[in-house]
Amino acid sequence: MMTFSPTDLFLILPELLIVTAACIILVLDPVLRASDKDGLVWLSLGTLAVCMGLTASQMNTSAAIFSGLVVIDAYGAFWKLLLYFVTGLTILLSHSYLKEERLYFGEYYGFVLLSLLGMMVMVSSSDLLTLYLGTELMSLSLYVMVGLKRSEPRSLEASAKYFVLGAFSSGILLYGISLLYGATGSTRLPEIAAAISGRNLDDPLLLFATILLTVGFGFKLAVVPFHMWTPDVYQGAPTSVTAFMAVASKAASFGAFLRVFMEGLGGLKANWSAMFLLLCLATLILGNILALVQTNVKRMLAYSSIAHAGYALIGVVATGHMENSSGIASVLLYLSLYAFMTFGAFAIVAMLRKGGIEGVNIEDFTGLAKRHPVAALLMLIFMVSLAGIPPTAGFIGKLYVFMSAVEAGLPWLAAVALIFAVISAYYYLRLVMVMYMREPSDLSSTSPRMVMSPALSIVLACAVAGVVIFGIYPNPLVNFAMQAVSALK
Amino acid sequence: MSQLFFGYFAGMIAITSILVVALRNPVYSALSLLVMFFHVAGLFITLHAEFLAAVQIIVYAGAILVLYLFVVMILNVTQDDRYHSQWRIAGVVCIPLFIESILLLSGGAGALNTGSSSLQSEPHEAITANNTLAIGKTLFSTYLFPFEVASLVLLVAMIGAIVIAKRDIGERDA
Numbered sequence: 001m002m003t004f005s006p007t008d009l010f011l012i013l014p015e016l017l018i019v020t021a022a023c024i025i026l027v028l029d030p031v032l033r034a035s036d037k038d039g040l041v042w043l044s045l046g047t048l049a050v051c052m053g054l055t056a057s058q059m060n061t062s063a064a065i066f067s068g069l070v071v072i073d074a075y076g077a078f079w080k081l082l083l084y085f086v087t088g089l090t091i092l093l094s095h096s097y098l099k100e101e102r103l104y105f106g107e108y109y110g111f112v113l114l115s116l117l118g119m120m121v122m123v124s125s126s127d128l129l130t131l132y133l134g135t136e137l138m139s140l141s142l143y144v145m146v147g148l149k150r151s152e153p154r155s156l157e158a159s160a161k162y163f164v165l166g167a168f169s170s171g172i173l174l175y176g177i178s179l180l181y182g183a184t185g186s187t188r189l190p191e192i193a194a195a196i197s198g199r200n201l202d203d204p205l206l207l208f209a210t211i212l213l214t215v216g217f218g219f220k221l222a223v224v225p226f227h228m229w230t231p232d233v234y235q236g237a238p239t240s241v242t243a244f245m246a247v248a249s250k251a252a253s254f255g256a257f258l259r260v261f262m263e264g265l266g267g268l269k270a271n272w273s274a275m276f277l278l279l280c281l282a283t284l285i286l287g288n289i290l291a292l293v294q295t296n297v298k299r300m301l302a303y304s305s306i307a308h309a310g311y312a313l314i315g316v317v318a319t320g321h322m323e324n325s326s327g328i329a330s331v332l333l334y335l336s337l338y339a340f341m342t343f344g345a346f347a348i349v350a351m352l353r354k355g356g357i358e359g360v361n362i363e364d365f366t367g368l369a370k371r372h373p374v375a376a377l378l379m380l381i382f383m384v385s386l387a388g389i390p391p392t393a394g395f396i397g398k399l400y401v402f403m404s405a406v407e408a409g410l411p412w413l414a415a416v417a418l419i420f421a422v423i424s425a426y427y428y429l430r431l432v433m434v435m436y437m438r439e440p441s442d443l444s445s446t447s448p449r450m451v452m453s454p455a456l457s458i459v460l461a462c463a464v465a466g467v468v469i470f471g472i473y474p475n476p477l478v479n480f481a482m483q484a485v486s487a488l489k
Numbered sequence: 490m491s492q493l494f495f496g497y498f499a500g501m502i503a504i505t506s507i508l509v510v511a512l513r514n515p516v517y518s519a520l521s522l523l524v525m526f527f528h529v530a531g532l533f534i535t536l537h538a539e540f541l542a543a544v545q546i547i548v549y550a551g552a553i554l555v556l557y558l559f560v561v562m563i564l565n566v567t568q569d570d571r572y573h574s575q576w577r578i579a580g581v582v583c584i585p586l587f588i589e590s591i592l593l594l595s596g597g598a599g600a601l602n603t604g605s606s607s608l609q610s611e612p613h614e615a616i617t618a619n620n621t622l623a624i625g626k627t628l629f630s631t632y633l634f635p636f637e638v639a640s641l642v643l644l645v646a647m648i649g650a651i652v653i654a655k656r657d658i659g660e661r662d663a
Contacts, residue, residue: 012634019641026648066634107652114645121638133638140642144649159653 008065014051021047022113029106076124078484079255115141119252158236173216179209189264220253234302243346273320283310318408337397344463359448367440392471
């Protein structure tokens, strides 16, 4: 009855290391003195570095392990490497941020790692049951992390809201999975693909299953109309957690979602792409328009992250009209470039302090260029990149997505997206204008200041290096994304 | 014989379910819920699914119901009439359900049978063997990986609840 071998265990070594590190952190935290807790940060970072090496060495393997429930392939490796990187940045940012917020939770790092583990399970599962459990592991850790600022009602409200809506969407996802099991007789993606080949959505069971899966994933990806939770949760959560959610959780959800719809439901491509076209348009329109009227930077970035999910969906829609999967490659590229700029922007927001609290209103950025020229310059680069202006990474990402839309015979979709990219430039550049064009009102002690630390400098340097380098020379990342997508069946 | 048992369990489930929502005292409601759980477990036994029956009693009667009773007792909601004026909502919900059941009983029954015919061959295997053994073997061999992930989900839920609920010790000694 033995259905796994030691090789299987070796292939999931990164996952095992992450669990071990998380458990060590959870056990050590109560016995360590507050001054020694920096060790937990180094432990997590070290584990991530080792895992990065291990996963990079798995780039060329392609193996289905644990009786076909988990696959180790280049596609999973792409997402995992991105997730390690983002998690590393999150831990570095949290190290400074949690000190500023006076949140001394060693468990925090344990939750970050366990959440990462859930994401890794999501992107490498080829079975819907495993995928569901991965999603739950990721979400449960995030619910706790969102509510960590317990002294602040807004954080608790965000946590409760996220929990209720997250549980609701998990239920819908599970319902979709069970209907798909009813329609195809399996939860494994290859078997589902075999069972639905030649069928289309005239089968009501398959239709409902696809719709429910779309709704379930829609909540996780925060696409309109399943985005209602996003602004409140992103605003209420501690900013380091917001950055983690906006980047890592979105990337992992996209990774799992694309695998399910390409490997499992690939036969229904033409059908689901019409459905995603509607979601994509609604997301682009609502995300960008609502971002225009925000005065809180965290809420603005929340709507911006909704809008960016809309741009990424263009690549998914395009894939439905194409024979090859270059549309999917453009989604991978878009999300990895999006990671750099969004994380950088949130890092700056996290460290802009006004008195004892975060300066999250647009007015708090007034005249930042005078007081902190470097921080203002970095924010300028991130904003320009988010707006998609060359020569930054944001431009490259949009270029490839739009190109895939044109290639798929949907030039009008690219045109609509371009119009909304121009509209989005208004709210991104408004922040730049506030930073550069307005004089700081007063220089008293209550005026916002930047808190710099070595860890934060590393985070910002990594983010800005990604934005600038991949904006000028994106070829390595493009080839990597192509290689990853070719592993997708 | 099995028809007789089914009739008894199904009837009791229906009656106790109605009592759960109809009784005014929440403690009585919870107790009739308990009776209902036991009868659902009985129904599973008539289907030779003794593992499910045991899980039904341990999880629902043992854990979830105790939680309900705790909430009822701690909040002291022995007489709360807020939830007894919802018959209008209940009526609206009933109409589509009623129509659905009529449809299923008349035309839909044929469609359902064709769909489930392919699935009916499989369960017989599990019935002949000791099904608890079969579930255990599958869980720890084929589904080992998701099983372990599920254990981590429980770990996160447990520690998360403590972290959210504990008092701010960390902030004091720092």
